[in-house]
Amino acid sequence: MEPDIAYVASLIGDKARSRMLTALMSGKALTATELALEGEITAQTASSHLSKLVEGGLLSMRKQGRHRYFQLSDPAVAEVIERMLTLSATRNLATVRTGPNDPYLRQARICYDHLAGELGVRLFDALQQQRLLEIQGNDARLTQAGEAFFTGLGVDLCSLRQRKRPLCRSCLDWSERRNHLAGTLGQWILDDALARQWFKLRLDSRVIEVNKVGARQFAKRYGLADAEPSIDCTTRYNPQALVQSK
Structure with missing residues (x-):
């Protein structure tokens, strides 16, 4: 059987699923409820998306107590997501500054x-x-x-x-x-x-x-010449304030 690139691309290509996959780039396992919030969708819709991602081999799932936890299935999936983040940013010609x-x-x-x-x-x-x-x-x-x-x-x-x-x-x-x-x-x-x-x-x-x-x-x-952070991470982190200041 030949590799089905279109199938894998369709799994990643949905906006809600791509948001959930990006959230899992932290390496942590997240619950379906947490991923629904990341995808900005209902819990029922998230459950359907997550089932597709597990069936497609992009996510792994394990149960613990009342919760189901999801993670990227392996580092190869993480590498694809990181490269797609890079590729999508380079194709966004309206954005001069790259990355987050x-x-x-x-x-x-x-x-x-x-x-x-x-x-x-x-x-x-x-x-x-x-x-x-x-x-x-x-x-x-x-x-x-x-x-x-x-x-x-x-x-x-x-x-x-x-x-x-x-x-x-x-x-x-x-x-x-x-x-x-x-x-x-x-x-x-x-x-x-x-x-x-x-x-x-x-x-x-x-x-x-x-x-x-x-x-x-x-x-x-x-052997880095200087690795001191340009931002003081000992101060309180307020991502909303950072966005508003731009």
Whole structure:
């Protein structure tokens, strides 16, 4: 059987479904009620859409208590959504500025399970400049020096390579239009920064909070010239005020 591109495209192409899929780019599992709010539709309509997305293999669902929780089925789906966000923005000729209006999202956000936004791109550039990472065609790989560097940080590269996903993968950033690092190594870097409390995930969005102390430690660890956030994430986050100020 040949791959049915039209079927997959139709699943993503519906506006309500695309909103729900984008909401799940945070990597968190969301309930049908939460996704109905994201899609701006009724609970009954959301249930129908979610069933189609599960049947189409784009979402996975599990029950816990009275609730059904939904997640993107795998990182490949997240990669397609991120690339479609990028593609749709480049085709919107009326918009000069690329990516989200929210400066917090532009600065640092989660792309399913790895770091994206300005800080993610700067990390990718720094690893390249230090010759720890190199581009091969449209993809990326660790150099010998890169393998030694990450092994020295305690990364079990053999274990990461045994997973189904690539160790390193270049992912075109929605807002920056340059590469950030995906793959199992990209996931490890984000998980490590979160465990060290350098970063913090916002519960209500894809935003990654970066405080000045954490930014300095992250910059020192990965050789960034400067990673201090342009926005102070210790102040109260008010996305509505940010939109109104534009």
